[in-house]
Amino acid sequence: MKKLMARILMMPHWREQKSGYIVANSSFSAWWEIVPAAGCYSASKGALDQLLKTFVAELQAEGIDYIKTLIINPGYFVSDVAKPEKHERALGADWGEYPALKKMCHDLVPTLHGNQPGDTAKAARLVIDLVKGEGVGQGRELPLALPIGNDAFVKIKEQSKATLKMLEEWEDVIRSTDRQL
Numbered sequence: 001m002k003k004l005m006a007r008i009l010m011m012p013h014w015r016e017q018k019s020g021y022i023v024a025n026s027s028f029s030a031w032w033e034i035v036p037a038a039g040c041y042s043a044s045k046g047a048l049d050q051l052l053k054t055f056v057a058e059l060q061a062e063g064i065d066y067i068k069t070l071i072i073n074p075g076y077f078v079s080d081v082a083k084p085e086k087h088e089r090a091l092g093a094d095w096g097e098y099p100a101l102k103k104m105c106h107d108l109v110p111t112l113h114g115n116q117p118g119d120t121a122k123a124a125r126l127v128i129d130l131v132k133g134e135g136v137g138q139g140r141e142l143p144l145a146l147p148i149g150n151d152a153f154v155k156i157k158e159q160s161k162a163t164l165k166m167l168e169e170w171e172d173v174i175r176s177t178d179r180q181l
Contacts, residue, residue, distance in 0.1 A: 020067040021131060024052055026145070028152040031157045037105045049073075049145060055109060056144060070142055075149030077118030084110050112130045118149040 026028030029035055030045035049071055050060065057067050087109050095102035129135035130142055147156055167174065 015041045015064075015068050018066045022052065022055075022067065022069040023127060023131060024048060024069070024071045026071050026073050028075050028147050028149070028155060030073060032073075032147075033075075036101055053144060058123045068131075068142075069144060070130060071145040072126075072144055073147040073152060074123060075147070075152030075155070076112070076116035077120050077123055077149065078114065079120060082109055082116070084113055109172075117151055121175040123148055129136055145160070 010020060026049050027033075027041040027042070027045040029038060030049045033042070035042065042119070052069055052071055059067055060067070087105075091106050091109065126136065126148060130137040130146070133139075147153060
């Protein structure tokens with residue numbers, strides 16, 4: 001909600017100067033990476049993505065094209081998110097009827113921290129270049145949402161292939177519910 005409120009408060013300023021840029025740090029877990037016990041995190045990132053995509057559509061409906069938006073969906077990057085100390089309370093709690101899930105998370109957190117493949121300094125430089133239209137962003141029209149990181153690329157490609165396969169296999173069922181016009 002804080003991110004939403006910040007955008008709302010910035011709108012008069014952006015309208016006045018006819019310029020603005022929203023860069024949202026989301027996650028590839030918003031759509032493509034399923035991490036047990038991280039459902040709330042993934043759901044909040046998915047909600048942020050959809051909220052911003054809707055915001056852009058609403059701006060376009062009003063003819064406002066001077067407020068740019070870029071949603072970054074990074075894979076795993078070295079950060080404090082997976083720092084074991086941040087998870088001590090949750091991992092030390094009683095998980096009731098979910099001991100296997102607790103063990104999986106207990107094993108994952110220390111294994112993940114410090115072993116994420118993404119370099120945050122490289123990601124920061126990349127985002128700056130994209131926003132400024134320099135380096136790899138020069139002369140390219142940016143997508144609304146851009147995954148970054150090799151792990152994100154691989155996972156999204158796998159998920160996209162699986163989705164296309166499902167659509168092909170279930171096309172007759174999926175399309176069977178339309179009214180006859």
